[in-house]
Amino acid sequence: MRAPQSMMSSRFRYVLPLLAAVSLLAAVSLLAASTAHAANAKLEQIIAPAPHSTADHSKFKELNREFMNGPEVTKACLSCHTEAAKQVQHTKHWTWESTDPKTGKMRGKKNIINNYCTSPVSNENDCMACHAGYGWKDDKFDFKAEQNVDCLVCHDQTGTYRKLPGFAGHPVYKRVEFPHGSGKFVEAVDLKKVAQSIGMPTRSNCGSCHFFGAGGNGAKHGDLDSSLKHPGKYLDVHMDEKGLDFSCTTCHVTSHHEVSGSRYDAAAAVKGPAHIRGKKDESPASCQSCHSNKPHHEAMLNQHTEKLACQTCHIPEYARNQIGTESSWDWSLATQMGPDGKPMAYKDSAGRRSFDSKKGKWEWDSYVIPEYRWYNGYSDYKVIGDKIDPSQTVHINEVGGSANDPDSRIWPVKVHRGKQPYDKVNNYLTVQHTAGEDATALWHNYDWQKAIAAGMKAANLPYSGEYAFVDTAMTWPITHMVAPKGDALSCAQCHSKHGRLQGIEGIYMPARDSNRWLDLIGWTLVVLTLFGVLLHGALRLYASKKKG
Amino acid sequence: MNTANRIYLYNRYERFWHWSQALLVISMLITGFEVHGSFDLFGFEQAVNLHTLSAWTLLTLWAFTIFWQFTTGEWRQYIPTLKKVDAMVRYYAFGIFRHAPNPFHKTADKKHNPLQRLAYLALLSMLSPIIWGSGLLYLFYASWASLGVDGYLSLEAVALVHTAGAFLMLVFFIAHVYLATTGHTPTAHIKTMVTGWEEAD
Helix, strand or coil: CHHHHHHHHHHHCCHHHHHHHHHHHHHHHHHHHHHHHHHHHHHHHHHCCCCCCCCCHHHCHHHCCCCCCHHHHHHHHHHHCCCHHHHHCCCHHHHCCEECCCCCCEECCCCECCCCCCCCCCCHHHHHHHCCECCCCCCCCCCCCHHHECCHHHHCCCCCCCECCCCCCCECCCCEECCCCCCCEECCCCHHHHHHHCCCCCHHHHHHHHCCHHHCCCCCCCCCCHHHCCCCCCCCCCCCCCCCCCCHHHHCCEECCEECCCCCECCCCCCCCCCCCCCCCCCCCCCHHHHCCCCCCCHHHHHHHHCECHHHHHCCCECCCCCCEEEEEEHHHCCCCCCCCCCCEEECCCCCEEEECCCEEEEEECCECCEEEEECCEEEECECCCECCCCCCEECEEECCCCCCCCCEEEEEEEEEEEEEEECCCCEECCCCCCCCCCCCHHHHCCHHHHHHHHHHHCCCCCCCCEEEEEEEEEEECCCCCCCHHHCCCHHHCCCCCCCCCCCCCCCCECCECCHHHHHHHHHHHHHHHHHHHHHHHHHHHHHHHHC | CCECCEEECCCHHHHHHHHHHHHHHHHHHHHHHHHCCCCCCCCHHHHHHHHHHHHHHHHHHHHHHHHHHHHHCHHHHHCCCCCCHHHHHHHHHCHHHCCCCCCCCCCCCCCCCHHHHHHHHHHHHHHHHHHHHHHHHHHCHHHHHHHCCCCCCCHHHHHHHHHHHHHHHHHHHHHHHHHCCCCCCCCHHHHHHHHCEEECC
16 A cells, blocks of 8 residues: 555656746746736827827927918918928929920910810919919919918818909918808818928818819819729729728928929830839839839830830729719800790719800710820920911820830820811910900800900910800820729730720731731632642542542 | 542541641630630630640641651652633633633652642741740740740730731631532542542543
């Protein structure tokens, strides 16, 4: 018995220390866990509300006051950001001008006549709702006055800052009925709240003008409309709110207030590897800046970048929503009245403006298949006073480039067609005074003659007194609304007899192109051979029948 | 075992080579003319993929076959001769209709009649380089710049040469298939190509 007993006791000898060790371990780990938890909580307290900016503008005494108007806010901004206005005043957002690098001609919204609203000249009071400034209502505007720069339209984060047509770029400081006579009212802006909110521009800031060009949501660009405020992946793979959530400035990298990526001088054929930090990036707003010009796994697809813009395959359609975009604007039908002799307006089945006695007739389109052009980034624009040939369609701008130009790529474009007035004797497009409440404004008096005379006077251009309407076309390279890769064009959409690139000249495309003579000779040879062997076989058959 | 009127002409590898090559050539003709835009069958992308896959498969097959030709001495079958060419031409032009005997008798050493030898040699030495040369350039279009040849070539010229080669290949194919029916019975040659055994007439 002794021996087993001692064995038992020797076994139990380990039990107690083991139990002690286990409970000690448990206690220690519990303690450690709670300490770690406390530490995490402390870290969270420090990290969680990490502010986006190093400066909370609501804490600045300069902004903790009431403001009478926009320029007062700007002065407050400039008291710290002393050079900001000078920077803005160098940009197209301020000057509405762009110099043609080839001819030195002044282009830009201030100088061209487009085939949407035509020209801001004589209509500044309305049009300058989209100028990054205050008070541009005629040609007397002071482009040097720093307090005229509008900081808020780009930096407001409240979403309450609105500039309405009719106020020369000012927001509304007093509650106002808008549109006039509609019974709808726009509240006065709370400038203090807006000034204290400011931050980096969001999609909504840029979109407040760029989504609504030509006076309607999506009307002008087709690849920019209000759906890009909260886009899904289908609409824009980069801006996808639940995904990469790019803002406009993620690509349109901005330095000293100069926003990169203008269609006036575009980088149409960016070459080389993706951008590397520290290296000077000539065209940060391009696809290649991040993706390089060889982004595919397959060499044959990469080879396509020698001829195609990324956009050509990766934006298979633009205006991919019900908002749509305008495909044409016919001004010649403006001033036509309703059956009762009064101005009328109606919308299309999708609720988009279709006719207005003030402005004429519009056509809209959604999910638009682009047209395609060789494009080297250069656009030649007609400016105020440029001669036209009214016997054919007038091209407001012509995109440069050809198959032989190494800087050209095939680009998707929106072509906006129009019909607009021109001076029949002097052969140039006219500037018309459309907006306003005065006696010469087209939208007030429905009199083309008076409107053109007033517009031409403001533009300092002789007017013969005779006008007619001419067909016009304007070409817009498409670059936004990049689709997920699964939605990119498939090969056969271009590589076929009636594919998308049917009209593109200067390149050989398998399945689209062939040599007529080679095909004729080749198939003739094939048919002759076939005929020959059939004849030979028939003769053999005949001979064997005869023998048999 | 060969008997007086039955000879073993094509061994197993030879038959495998012939029929797999036949399949690949047919596949390349169909997909190739689709890439050319002559018709729509698989869709452009799939046609390109099948065409490329067939090309690499055929090149691999050829690598083995060339090795086989030289290790077995079978390459001698392609040495051209003008002997009896006129007799062959006369046979196909007249004799065949009068049930005259074929002036050429196949043996294991001479499997191809003199016309065949000339045709196959032409195929190998002229058409083949045209098709493969232009085809590989076409396939490696993306590497022209790095190969330094982009200054001398245009895709259009390469495509045209390749297409011309394809037409000639199609002509060869039609003639070849027809001539396969000119044995002592219409299916005799074809049977031989399947079983390897040639029945003498």
